[in-house]
Amino acid sequence: MNQEVVTFGETMFIFDAATSGPLRYVDDFKKRIGGAESNVALGLTRLGHKSAWMSELGNDEFGKFIVQLLRGEGVDVSRVLYRDDAPTGLFIKEKIKSDEHHVYYYRAHSAASKMDADWIDLDYIKNAKILHVTGITPLLSESCKDMTLKAMRSAKENGVFVSFDPNLRYKLMNDKESARETILEMIKLSDLFIPGIDELGVYSK
DSSP states (O other): OOOSEEEEOOOEEEEEEEEESOGGGOOOEEEEEEOHHHHHHHHHHHTTOOEEEEOEEESSHHHHHHHHHHHHTTOBOTTOEEESSSOOOEEEEEEEETTEEEEEEEOTTOSGGGOOTTTSOHHHHHTSSEEEEESSGGGTOHHHHHHHHHHHHHHHHTTOEEEEEOOOOGGGOSSHHHHHHHHHHHHHHOSEEOOOHHHHHHHHO
16 A cells, blocks of 8 residues: 655654652653654544554564554554664653653664664655655664665655655764754755754754
8 A cells, every 4th residue: 555655763652750850759650652753644644644654663562552552543554673682762751840841862772773774665665655754863873864865865766755854853963063964965855844943044054
């Protein structure tokens, strides 16, 4: 079945504190998932469109929950791969006040960071109408950067519309100049560029 929109990237399992205060005093958490790309796929499916999300997850309960939730909403997760050698990324959300939060990421060396250019299913992307990517994925690792650019180039060569939301995550930028060069290259490969106002200054320099 051809999809209207195909996207890929990391989705993490979220422990969202149910009460305010330091985590050491919190006993209850709500479980959620968090990922810019899977959020797009989920939203589009709820609007009645066919969407697919591709990624690698740990072969653990966190990864299985993510797939279960997205599949239950109608997102095609047939290209998701479980890995035994790396975990699903975790995101813990601490509620300081009702309108103030602090977050802790545990995503280093996650399963999604292992994605590479040999893994991505280019034939699946070629049959979609739109490929949606973000600037988060290429910052996860060098192999993820190579994969993202390869997917975008393949999409362009095959007439697939490319949508790009930079969605900058400065904490992932070990080398800001290299990250900027990658983002600029992605802009050139996109048909639709969706930056935030604050992000425009980063690319216009």
